[in-house]
Amino acid sequence: MEVTHEAVDRLSRYRAVLLRLKGLGFVRVFSDNLADSLGISSSQVRKDFASFGMRGVKRGGYQVANLLDRLSSLLGVADTHPFVVIGCGNIGTAILHTYGGLREGVRVAAGFDINPQVIAPDATPPIFDTRELVPFIERHRIRVAILAVPDEAATGVMEQLRRSAVQGVLNFTRAPLRSDNRCLVQSIDIRMEIEKLFCLVHLMRPLAEQPKK
Numbered sequence: 001m002e003v004t005h006e007a008v009d010r011l012s013r014y015r016a017v018l019l020r021l022k023g024l025g026f027v028r029v030f031s032d033n034l035a036d037s038l039g040i041s042s043s044q045v046r047k048d049f050a051s052f053g054m055r056g057v058k059r060g061g062y063q064v065a066n067l068l069d070r071l072s073s074l075l076g077v078a079d080t081h082p083f084v085v086i087g088c089g090n091i092g093t094a095i096l097h098t099y100g101g102l103r104e105g106v107r108v109a110a111g112f113d114i115n116p117q118v119i120a121p122d123a124t125p126p127i128f129d130t131r132e133l134v135p136f137i138e139r140h141r142i143r144v145a146i147l148a149v150p151d152e153a154a155t156g157v158m159e160q161l162r163r164s165a166v167q168g169v170l171n172f173t174r175a176p177l178r179s180d181n182r183c184l185v186q187s188i189d190i191r192m193e194i195e196k197l198f199c200l201v202h203l204m205r206p207l208a209e210q211p212k213k
Contacts, residue, residue: 017034018067054070082107083109084109086149087149088112088127095108095148110125110140112128133157146172147173151175162182172187
């Protein structure tokens, strides 16, 4: 069965909603509830779950705990997954602070930077010189890295990562990094995302300005 990026995105969003519901004390949930939270159809929810062998009860819905266990297993977050952050500027530091401890199955194992004033091996999480990056990855069996270095440094760091055991990179730079058969690269251009949001707001404005009948 082929799994698309869109399907994985929905599974991750389902899990986020279910975690909130569990925190509120919900035991069961219906496809309609999840559909409303994600802005999709309930039939899409049922189709996604059925594709991975998750089936509910017609009048009883789905058990929240069971769905969470299954989704966590499918998404590979049933266990704790460490990752590294390369580049400890504004974005990198925010990620270090947010995920420095265990949070929903993931945690920062370490940060890396070339600035001596930023390096702090005794911090939590520690920040090391980038010269220690590849040995650390191999020693701790790191499979995912977050790249938040200046754009001009991204290609060089990516070359190091391709020679390591890293299999996935979340790229916050604007450098045109590409996936290959060993390493998946997912790029996030914050400026572009903001621009897209402005575009959507602009396109919605004429509808909002139409007089009510």
